[in-house]
Amino acid sequence: MEDLSGFKITVVGLGLIGGSMAKALKKLNPDKLWAFDKDASVLNNAKANNTIDDGFKDNDEVLAASDIVLIALYPKDTAEFIISKMNCFKQNAIITDACGLKQYIFEQVEKNIRKDINFIGGHPMAGKEVSGFKNADENMFVNSSYFLISSNNCTAESLSLLETIVYLIGCKNVIKVSADEHDQIIAYTSHLPHIIAVSLINCCNMDFQLNKISGGSFRDATRVANINSKLWGKLLIENRRNSLTMLDKFIDNLNTMKEYISNQDLVSLNSELDKAASKRKEF
Amino acid sequence: MEDLSGFKITVVGLGLIGGSMAKALKKLNPDKLWAFDKDASVLNNAKANNTIDDGFKDNDEVLAASDIVLIALYPKDTAEFIISKMNCFKQNAIITDACGLKQYIFEQVEKNIRKDINFIGGHPMAGKEVSGFKNADENMFVNSSYFLISSNNCTAESLSLLETIVYLIGCKNVIKVSADEHDQIIAYTSHLPHIIAVSLINCCNMDFQLNKISGGSFRDATRVANINSKLWGKLLIENRRNSLTMLDKFIDNLNTMKEYISNQDLVSLNSELDKAASKRKEF
Structure with a gap:
């Protein structure tokens, strides 16, 4: 499969992720987006900029005609959308989402699901510190x-079809895990770095402008502190x-x-530093 | 002052910082570098690549002819160099260093210093996760x-002269503080982010390759975990x-x-997140 001809697709929510997804999918020539x-x-x-063929506030007929529905809303809204539209989806349609949490979505959705549709959780590991369709980028997932x-x-x-599409929009790695494994991984590789960025910038007040007294290490460690608190x-x-x-x-x-620092234990401290350096080099 | 004509300069230690400094200074046409x-x-x-006019393992006559001596060695070596060469420096010469710690250097140097030279601590807030002259960059300080x-x-x-030179090599901000203030600031804006990067990458082992399960937040927060443990x-x-x-x-x-997370106190948690976002936006 080299493009999306033969498929009608609906993206629900044209924010940063949904908008980027729509732009990336549109390049693959679906029958309808x-x-x-x-x-x-x-x-x-x-x-107007030809990202989509048509847009709606809501439209059950469009859902009933869609082979693939990709929902890019906040978690609660995602679950509510899927449940409320359960009777509208096309038979055998793929319903997928883009939420950063999977157990919550699965708990909500699986108990209410129609047996003739394909529900697959999705989570693109991509983002920016800006939001909205205006910042959407067709190369977001490359x-x-x-x-x-x-x-x-x-x-x-x-x-397998959804995996193919994910590679077609430019992703390099597809990780197939359970909802529980996903949420543990994400707690480490995404939630913890966000908490750290927030705590690092909040834990101390200096008499100088932070950007004048910081180098790259502080800048990078706090990049995501410019956080969307609502999400x-x-x-x-x-x-x-x-x-x-x-x-x-x-x-x-x-x-x-x-x-180690307090005991001036240079040997143990250096061994921790070396371990970190060697793990980071694998990146 | 627009260039360094009239000045003879010696850079001690052609590693990443000393090498970058030499390249940046050479562009400003000193009489000798x-x-x-x-x-x-x-x-x-x-x-060979015209970064310096001449190089030496050690040369007291060269030091005696230098108006400015910039030492880019590790802290202990920096202090030892200044103290051991105290009788060689030219009268009224500027002696400066590039160490990330200032109280240590000042404690060592100030008690041994000749009264007819100008000792000024320096610390460029620039670097890379690579080392050595081969990675030196004339635009490092821009x-x-x-x-x-x-x-x-x-x-x-x-x-004032050294401040002018620092601006000439491209720096945007010169921060004049005491050695004690410097070391407090650096503990926050540099040492803490390095400890965090090391702890973040060391605190958990996952069954997946980290680069496959991480997005930008983890990558950025651990960039400096590829650390030079010796330093x-x-x-x-x-x-x-x-x-x-x-x-x-x-x-x-x-x-x-x-x-806040444990108590599911969304109001207090969001207030911390919003505070961080607003501090980070000032960058």
Whole structure:
């Protein structure tokens, strides 16, 4: 498969991720690319610049005609959309999402799901510190990783098709895991770095402008502190079992570093530094 | 002053920082740019590509002819060099260093200093995760910040001259502070982010390759985990009073975040996130 001809696709939510997804998918020539958004001006823009064929606030007939529905809303809205539209989806359609948490979505969706559709969780490991369709980028997913979480309710063919599409939009790695594994991984590789960035910038007040007294290490470590609190507060609390476990592991390791520094134990400290350097070099 | 004509300069240590400094200074046409390094092949390369006029393992006559001596060695070697060469320096010469710690250098140097030379501490807030003259870059300091720490032993004219040179090599901000203030600031804006990067990458082992399951937040937060342990172990221990204080502040803040997440206190959590976002936007 080299393009999306033969497929009608609907993207729900034309924010940064949904908008980037729509732009990336449109390049692959689907028969139709439709979008839903609550903001009519976003839909008009997307139609005007040929990102989508048509846009709607809501349209059950469009859903019933869509082979693939990609929902790029906040977690609660994603679950509500899937459940409320359950009777509208086309038979054998692939329904996928882009939420950063998977257990929550699966708990909500799996108990209410129709047996003749294919529900597959998705999570693109890509983003920017800006939001909205205006910042959407057709190359957002190039060389990134993408989690796919199959459900008890999807065929091997549908999973394979979605995997192919994910590679077609430019992703380099597809990681297939369970919802539980996904949420543990994300607590470490995404939620913890975001907590760290916030704490690092909040933990101390200096008499100087931070950008004047900082080099690249502080700048990089706090890049994501410019955070969307509306999204992230809920994510961290929803995934609290995993995010608290990872925070504890991290604080334990910091306390070990403290001990080495405090005891002037250069041998143990250097061994931690060397271990980190060697792990980071594998990147 | 628009260039360095009229000045003879010696750079001691042609590593990443000394080499970049030599390249940046050479563009400003000093009467002479000399360098010391223990590695003859580095000196030969630097001479061959016209970074320096001549290079030496050691040469007291060259020091006696230098108006400015910039020492880019590790802290202990920097202090030892200045003290051992105290009787060689030219009268009224500016002696400056590039160490990431200033109290240590000042304690060592100030008690042994000749009254007719100008000792000024320096710390360029620039670097890379690679080392050596082969990675030196004449634009390393462009748009960066540079700390200058005056001593009881420098004239206002010499400080002003060095400040001018720092701007000439491209720095955007010169921060003039005491050695004590410098080491506190650096503990926060540099030492803490390095400890964090190391702890973040060391605190957890996953069954997947880290680069496949990470997005930009993890990549950025761990960039400096590819650390030079030979340099950093000593820096963190030497500055332990400040680095431990900052680590405690950071861990306190993490524990506050833990409490908010654990109590599902979305209001307090979002307020921390919003505070961080607003501080980061000032960058």
